[in-house]
Amino acid sequence: MPVFHNFIDGEWVPAASGATYENRNPALHQQVLGLFPRSGPEDVDRAVDAAARALKSWSLVPAPRRAEIVFRAAEMLVRRKEEFARQMTQEMGKILTETRGDAQEAIDMSYYMAGEGRRQFGQTVPSELRNKFAMSMRMPVGVCGLITPWNFPMAIPSWKIMPALVCGNTAVIKPATDTPHSALNLVKVLEDAGVPRGVVNLVTGAGTAVGLPLIRHKEVKLVSFTGSTEVGHEVARECAPSFKHHHLEMGGKNVIIVMDDARLDLAVDGAVWGGFGTSGQRCTAASRVVVHKTVYPEFLEKFSCRAKALRVGNGLVPSTEMGPMISDNQLRTVEEYVRIGRDEGARLVCGGRRLSDGEYAKGFFHEPTIFADVDPRMRIAQEEIFGPVVSVIPCDDLESAIEIGNGVVYGLSSAIYTQNINAAFQAMRDMNTGIFYVNASTIGAEVHLPFGGTKQTGNGHREAGQAALDTFSEWKSIYIDYSGKLQRAQIDTEAM
Numbered sequence: 001m002p003v004f005h006n007f008i009d010g011e012w013v014p015a016a017s018g019a020t021y022e023n024r025n026p027a028l029h030q031q032v033l034g035l036f037p038r039s040g041p042e043d044v045d046r047a048v049d050a051a052a053r054a055l056k057s058w059s060l061v062p063a064p065r066r067a068e069i070v071f072r073a074a075e076m077l078v079r080r081k082e083e084f085a086r087q088m089t090q091e092m093g094k095i096l097t098e099t100r101g102d103a104q105e106a107i108d109m110s111y112y113m114a115g116e117g118r119r120q121f122g123q124t125v126p127s128e129l130r131n132k133f134a135m136s137m138r139m140p141v142g143v144c145g146l147i148t149p150w151n152f153p154m155a156i157p158s159w160k161i162m163p164a165l166v167c168g169n170t171a172v173i174k175p176a177t178d179t180p181h182s183a184l185n186l187v188k189v190l191e192d193a194g195v196p197r198g199v200v201n202l203v204t205g206a207g208t209a210v211g212l213p214l215i216r217h218k219e220v221k222l223v224s225f226t227g228s229t230e231v232g233h234e235v236a237r238e239c240a241p242s243f244k245h246h247h248l249e250m251g252g253k254n255v256i257i258v259m260d261d262a263r264l265d266l267a268v269d270g271a272v273w274g275g276f277g278t279s280g281q282r283c284t285a286a287s288r289v290v291v292h293k294t295v296y297p298e299f300l301e302k303f304s305c306r307a308k309a310l311r312v313g314n315g316l317v318p319s320t321e322m323g324p325m326i327s328d329n330q331l332r333t334v335e336e337y338v339r340i341g342r343d344e345g346a347r348l349v350c351g352g353r354r355l356s357d358g359e360y361a362k363g364f365f366h367e368p369t370i371f372a373d374v375d376p377r378m379r380i381a382q383e384e385i386f387g388p389v390v391s392v393i394p395c396d397d398l399e400s401a402i403e404i405g406n407g408v409v410y411g412l413s414s415a416i417y418t419q420n421i422n423a424a425f426q427a428m429r430d431m432n433t434g435i436f437y438v439n440a441s442t443i444g445a446e447v448h449l450p451f452g453g454t455k456q457t458g459n460g461h462r463e464a465g466q467a468a469l470d471t472f473s474e475w476k477s478i479y480i481d482y483s484g485k486l487q488r489a490q491i492d493t494e495a496m
């Protein structure tokens with residue numbers, strides 16, 4: 001049985017208590033993939049102390065040199081991508097093509113942020129005064145506490161670690177309890193790429209035992225959290241008393257709008273992969289589809305045919321199209337929402353059951369599920385389910401579709417399928433989401449654009465792109481006076 005350790009101050013070490021927990025395969029629950037440290041506050045303290053000690057010298061390494069290490073990590077990730085993708089499918093469940101995509105996101109982010117090492121532009125601007133020079137530059141924030149979810153086990157850690165490092169911060173990462181291996185693989189690559197000791201630290205374990213002490217630690221100056229809105233609220237509350245910087249990426253209830261002039265083949269395909277890709281366990285999952293009433297029957301027929309035909313199973317099997325839920329808990333949540341949908345009077349047109357025959361009994365599988373004729377006020381159309389359950393909602397026109405689309409507390413991603421450029425532009429302007437797609441599904445991000453959401457999906461920050469630099473650095477404005485005059489005299493002169 002492989003035994004894995006925390007990475008603290010450049011050493012791989014067990015939890016101070018020696019305690020461990022099992023990392024299991026959600027497709028074959030009997031399979032234990034490895035033992036990971038069940039860490040606690042003492043481990044967090046050691047990791048944060050190491051990161052604090054390493055901060056000064058790391059922040060003085062020129063940004064292009066810091067970026068070279070990140071570039072080397074990208075090269076190593078390329079070489080080990082297939083191995084990491086297979087390990088990710090085993091610990092998280094999503095199918096191999098998706099875990100390859102997850103590892104590729106980490107590669108893309110590493111290359112992109114390596115480039116940012118030479119592009120940490122500030123501003124130089126004319127001063128108000130003669131013989132004075134004015135400019136701004138980025139500064140590191142300090143030790144960053146990075147807390148990540150299980151659905152993108154390598155991509156999301158990379159989205160935080162890489163910009164944090166390039167900006168001159170040091171970091172302690174606490175990955176999701178269910179997917180420690182992928183984050184560990186990323187940290188190991190960074191070690192191999194030459195990150196100095198203490199600059200990156202990894203501590204595995206539970207949210208309350210590791211995440212909370214990390215947020216509360218006074219040496220942690222920035223918390224970057226991706227996860228549920230519920231835990232995000234807690235992070236914000238914990239950070240408020242000391243005004244600790246906090247960057248929150250949280251839940252979604254994303255929508256695809258299908259207009260009467262849409263190419264239905266594209267719209268159905270987008271709804272299938274947006275709704276059931278990653279078993280619906282994406283923050284950007286298209287869990288609502290709002291369809292114009294004139295194409296509603298045809299869309300529903302085609303959509304449910306495709307959903308019924310999806311091959312559910314172990315993500316390592318090449319023919320599988322949808323893997324398991326991450327855990328029994330998540331599966332139970334999905335079952336509970338199916339019950340809620342039925343009780344609310346939504347029409348179940350396909351799926352609705354846990355899969356438990358034969359091989360399915362060994363894991364946490366659920367059928368792709370579609371509810372039709374959903375009232376947008378129903379809980380299944382309002383709350384994040386995080387499973388393969390899609391609500392299809394009829395609408396009369398573009399205005400009502402946009403109103404339904406915006407009628408949730410979340411604001412991550414939205415999409416429209418239409419051939420009408422005016423409708424596309426109107427929806428682009430009026431959908432209150434951080435990400436918007438035309439004739440493409442709600443999923444799929446590119447690392448050089450900002451990623452994040454409005455309303456209760458985020459708190460105004462963005463991940464990825466140049467926006468990430470704003471999260472992981474602070475501005476300093478600098479004025480250099482080369483007039484040689486007393487300040488008072490100079491101001492009087494300039495005023496004349």
Ligand code: NAD
Pocket residue numbers: 147148149150151152174175176177205206207208210211212215226227228229231232234249250251252282283284384386412452453457
């Ligand atoms: P979660 O909120 O349960 O956990 C996220 C992380 O926080 C985990 O590492 C967890 O151990 C830790 N945590 C839990 N309780 C904590 C506490 N009290 N203090 C500190 N840390 C704590 O979320 P999850 O189930 O891992 O992930 C699913 C959620 O993540 C969904 O809501 C999804 O929409 C969201 N998500 C959002 C984005 C985005 O970019 N907006 C991306 C991926 C996932």
